[in-house]
Amino acid sequence: MIFRQLFEPVSCTYSYLIASRRGGEALILDPVLEKVDRYLQLMRELDLRLVKAVDTHLHADHITGLGALRDRTHCITVMGEQSSVDVVSMRVADGDTLRIEGVSMDVIYTPGHTDDSYSFLMKDRVFTGDTLMIRGTGRTDFQNGDPRAQYESLFDRLLRLPDETLVFPGHDYKGDTVSTIGEERAFNPRLQVKSVDEYAAVMNGLNLPNPKMMDVAVPANMRQGLHQESVARRGWAYSAAAALEQVGRSGVVLIDLREQSERARHGSIPGSLHIPYPELQEAVGSGRLPRDLSVSADMHLLFYCAFGERSAMAVQAVQAAGLTTACHIEGGIDAWKKIGGALA
Numbered sequence: 001m002i003f004r005q006l007f008e009p010v011s012c013t014y015s016y017l018i019a020s021r022r023g024g025e026a027l028i029l030d031p032v033l034e035k036v037d038r039y040l041q042l043m044r045e046l047d048l049r050l051v052k053a054v055d056t057h058l059h060a061d062h063i064t065g066l067g068a069l070r071d072r073t074h075c076i077t078v079m080g081e082q083s084s085v086d087v088v089s090m091r092v093a094d095g096d097t098l099r100i101e102g103v104s105m106d107v108i109y110t111p112g113h114t115d116d117s118y119s120f121l122m123k124d125r126v127f128t129g130d131t132l133m134i135r136g137t138g139r140t141d142f143q144n145g146d147p148r149a150q151y152e153s154l155f156d157r158l159l160r161l162p163d164e165t166l167v168f169p170g171h172d173y174k175g176d177t178v179s180t181i182g183e184e185r186a187f188n189p190r191l192q193v194k195s196v197d198e199y200a201a202v203m204n205g206l207n208l209p210n211p212k213m214m215d216v217a218v219p220a221n222m223r224q225g226l227h228q229e230s231v232a233r234r235g236w237a238y239s240a241a242a243a244l245e246q247v248g249r250s251g252v253v254l255i256d257l258r259e260q261s262e263r264a265r266h267g268s269i270p271g272s273l274h275i276p277y278p279e280l281q282e283a284v285g286s287g288r289l290p291r292d293l294s295v296s297a298d299m300h301l302l303f304y305c306a307f308g309e310r311s312a313m314a315v316q317a318v319q320a321a322g323l324t325t326a327c328h329i330e331g332g333i334d335a336w337k338k339i340g341g342a343l344a
């Protein structure tokens with residue numbers, strides 16, 4: 001198991017790099033833009049391949065590294081389904097499992113600091129973002145924060161985890177690095193309240209100044225989407241409506257790049273093949289094509305995913321590898337559903 005807690009000193013942010021083995025897939029939680037070079041260097045040194053970059057919530061105090069990491073590694077970007085960001089590759093919801101090779105995390109919706117705050121539980125440890133911090137909790141006074149929702153997230157979700165569960169927060173301003181659920185229940189001053197009303201009164205009385213970066217960070221973090229127009233300009237994109245006319249035509253092969261859990265939850269376009277994006281990315285990266293694709297190289301390939309990000313990256317990769325019939329569905333299954341496309 002590779003586990004690295006990385007620190008960004010300006011916003012006192014912790015980012016976490018996780019992988020099951022050297023040479024394998026990696027995931028990064030809450031990366032900071034200014035540290036992207038450092039993360040990439042570390043991943044090269046440890047021979048890791050970044051497949052997912054995840055933000056616990058829309059940050060107000062730093063610019064996320066999600067967009068830059070996606071552009072430089074073609075990884076999948078992940079946030080919760082409530083996030084008001086323009087587009088991420090994959091959205092998760094409470095009860096989902098976030099997976100990479102050899103690692104899985106339970107996805108726990110813990111709103112309150114923001115309405116898109118999530119925590120991630122991985123065996124003996126939980127990544128709590130800005131919901132639960134060491135001897136503190138995340139402020140609830142902007143970005144649709146809500147002290148009552150946070151009280152529930154804390155008392156009904158996180159504090160129900162076993163006492164020995166390690167707590168890795170999204171920030172620490174005093175130099176602490178890790179705590180436990182039991183320790184926080186006993187010693188976190190914000191958790192020594194008797195009711196949701198008392199907690200709300202404490203949080204509403206904090207009167208904190210806005211984060212210095214807020215006016216820059218929030219708008220920047222809302223626009224981290226991949227620019228799918230450049231793919232469209234090369235003639236490699238179908239709108240959902242245009243794709244609808246292609247489905248069922250001979251020679252047209254639809255390829256779903258999402259994960260099985262996304263297919264189960266949202267449905268898929270009838271008759272599509274399934275090649276998860278990381279599989280395609282790894283195959284193309286090592287100079288080959290997945291078997292399903294090489295047999296149909298003369299076919300018209302139409303990739304799709306959740307919102308069009310993974311499929312836009314896939315089209316660019318396979319076009320570069322010589323599959324010149326490849327296109328994708330702009331806006332993914334999300335756009336497909338909006339025009340009433342059939343689902344299997």
Ligand SMILES: [Fe+2]
Pocket residue numbers: 057058059060061113130138
């Ligand atoms: Fe935050």
